[in-house]
Structure formats: C-alpha cells, structure tokens
Amino acid sequence: MSARVAVLVFPGTNSEEETHRLLRDCGVDAEIVHWSRAETLKSYDAYVLPGGFAYEDRIRAGAIAAHDRMMDFVIEGAQKQRLVLGICNGAQMLLETGLVPGTGPIRQPTAAFTHNTSRHFICMPVTMKLVAAPSRCAITAALPEHACVPAWAAHGQGRLAAHADDLAVIAQGDHVVFAYAHTDGRVDASAVPNGSALMAAALTNREGNVLAMMPHPERDGWGYSHLDRGGRRDPLAPSGGSVLFAAFAAALRVSA
Amino acid sequence: MSLVAITLKIPDNEAYTALRALQRLGIDVARVQRSELYREHDVPEGAYNPNKHVMHILAHAAPSAGEIWIEELDGPSDGRRFVAWRLLDATQTPLGHNALELAAQRLLCNPAIEKALIAA
Numbered sequence: 156m157s158a159r160v161a162v163l164v165f166p167g168t169n170s171e172e173e174t175h176r177l178l179r180d181c182g183v184d185a186e187i188v189h190w191s192r193a194e195t196l197k198s199y200d201a202y203v204l205p206g207g208f209a210y211e212d213r214i215r216a217g218a219i220a221a222h223d224r225m226m227d228f229v230i231e232g233a234q235k236q237r238l239v240l241g242i243c244n245g246a247q248m249l250l251e252t253g254l255v256p257g258t259g260p261i262r263q264p265t266a267a268f269t270h271n272t273s274r275h276f277i278c279m280p281v282t283m284k285l286v287a288a289p290s291r292c293a294i295t296a297a298l299p300e301h302a303c304v305p306a307w308a309a310h311g312q313g314r315l316a317a318h319a320d321d322l323a324v325i326a327q328g329d330h331v332v333f334a335y336a337h338t339d340g341r342v343d344a345s346a347v348p349n350g351s352a353l354m355a356a357a358l359t360n361r362e363g364n365v366l367a368m369m370p371h372p373e374r375d376g377w378g379y380s381h382l383d384r385g386g387r388r389d390p391l392a393p394s395g396g397s398v399l400f401a402a403f404a405a406a407l408r409v410s411a
Numbered sequence: 412m413s414l415v416a417i418t419l420k421i422p423d424n425e426a427y428t429a430l431r432a433l434q435r436l437g438i439d440v441a442r443v444q445r446s447e448l449y450r451e452h453d454v455p456e457g458a459y460n461p462n463k464h465v466m467h468i469l470a471h472a473a474p475s476a477g478e479i480w481i482e483e484l485d486g487p488s489d490g491r492r493f494v495a496w497r498l499l500d501a502t503q504t505p506l507g508h509n510a511l512e513l514a515a516q517r518l519l520c521n522p523a524i525e526k527a528l529i530a531a
Contacts, residue, residue, distance in 0.1 A: 170474070211425075213424070213429070214432075316484075316524045
C-alpha cells in the first residue's frame, strides 16, 4: 500500500489545489484535508502544508496556525520521522512551531520568515539552488547535487531572521538546504529577493525529515506556468518545479 | 518620545482571534484590545482613518497595567514602534505580570524577531 499524504487546509490557505494536483501527477496518493477534519490526520504518512494566509496572518504569519489542532498531528508525525513539507505560509508555520530549524523546544521558535527588507509583497520567478548535500534532507535526497529548481516567490514575509547565535547554529548545522540563486546557478546576495539571512530559501530540521520552503515550486509545475512558452511547450507537461515534488515522491517510497 | 496609539473603534478581528487563541492556550483572559503605537510625528498616511480608528497620545512611553508591547527587532521601520496588546479578565481587571509573560511567550511574541515589553 502506498504512503498517504495529507495536504492541509487552514482557513485562508490558497494553494492546496495546485499542490495536490502536482503531488498526484508525481504519483503520490495525496488528499486535501480541511481543518474541520483535523482528527483524521493521524492516519496519514506525510504532510504537506501549502501556501496562503492561514488565519489571515493575524499576529504574525503562521502564529495562529502553529497552535491549530492540525499542527498537533503534524508535530507528532514529524517527531515520528514522517515527512513534512511546508511551502510559503506552510514554511512560516513550521518555523513558528519550532519544528524548523528544530534547534529549540516545540512552539518556542528560534527563527522566523518575516517581513521582506523592502516591506513589500513580491511576486517573481526565482531559482533555488540545492546548497546542502542532497541527503541532508530526506525530501531532497533524490535530487542531483547542486540542483537548481525554478519556483515563484510570492510573499511579503519571506526573509529568514533570527538572532546571530541562532543563525550560526543554522549555518553550522547545514539547515539551509536551498539558497536563492541566479538562473545560471550562481549564489550571491543579488539573487536574494527579500533580504533573507544566509540567502536561505528553504530550511530543514536536524533530522532532515521536515523542509520549510518559501518559494512555490508548484507554481512552476506545468508548461502553462510559463508565460513565454510560445505555443511550443505542452501546457500540461511537467515543468521545472515538479522535480521537487518528484523528489518528495521518491522520499515517500524510501520511507515506506 | 511621545507615542500615539491608534485603535480600531469597529470590531477588531485580530484582537478577537488573539483572544480565542490565548484562551485555548490556557490563559485566563476575557478581553483583548490591540493598538498600534507610532512616534507622534511619524504616523504614516493611511494608518489613521477617523471612520474606523480612535487616536490618542500616551501619557507615558511604557506599557500600562495589563499591557504587552511588541517591538520588531532590527526590522525595517515603517514608523510603527509597537503593537500594544491589553489583556483583561472577566471583571475587566488587567492581567498580572505572570499571565502577560505567559501570553507573550506562548503567542504574542516570537523572540527570534520581536521583543516584548511587559507591564510590571
């Protein structure tokens, strides 16, 4: 029996449909689970937290959702080494719960994805480069070294911030799995769209089973994601961002 | 430093959400009020709408009884200095320091990016 994956929907989540569809396209047995069915989450083998604005980002992005009943099950699952992928608002939740970077107690966060340096919402294509060893995180283990994954940054609060000593722990522990890069793979500060510390686009926890990613790879999941396809590309063919979901599917097969 | 408090006079959904979340976290609170605090001459255009807000100048630039002020650490400034949360119990008495500290730790402040000033 294949692993079952829950795509969680909080009040205000808005990316569950494309996330679910891309998981299914990659062969994953995924289902959308709304907050009213939180109790069913214990029966799933992995969790994906899609983007959006859970609880309208009240207080802070992810702050209310981090205490939602659904997160009790996600935390429990993560502690049992189940795979957890959070994208954008889902990533903000994972940092608010303390699951990522996982260097402090649960629900006592040591880092946050907070307001971009510009204080403006950004919506732009970005490239994420795998800067840790692929095996550092179970979800990226099937990707080649230094893989570059296209995605869309669409956030007002995507800047990694923490105290200097916590950032040092994040850096030394290889928690930064993806950094922002230029399309040719060069990693430097000018590729970072939001001022994120350590040029971080995605972080993992100590154990490597939880991945918190600010950009949206599912928005570069199919040919139709590209405005410049010029009619030559099959609109339903997999596009660059789908490799991350294929890697997630491979990780599920390994963990099953 | 004189501070100006801008408070919604229409129902504040964010304060209500905070109230329910704090109650769920076991904090004995019955009412939450929220204000945004700006330097007196730094109130940005659009922050105050007389149809929705009341504005007053604070007598002291420090939290009063029952208040937690949240300040962003090294964040880019948009003129706003603090978000002030006022927590009251069922008798409309301001919560004491220990309960406020718990509310800040559990929900209202992420110490990685924010600092909480709590009424003594």
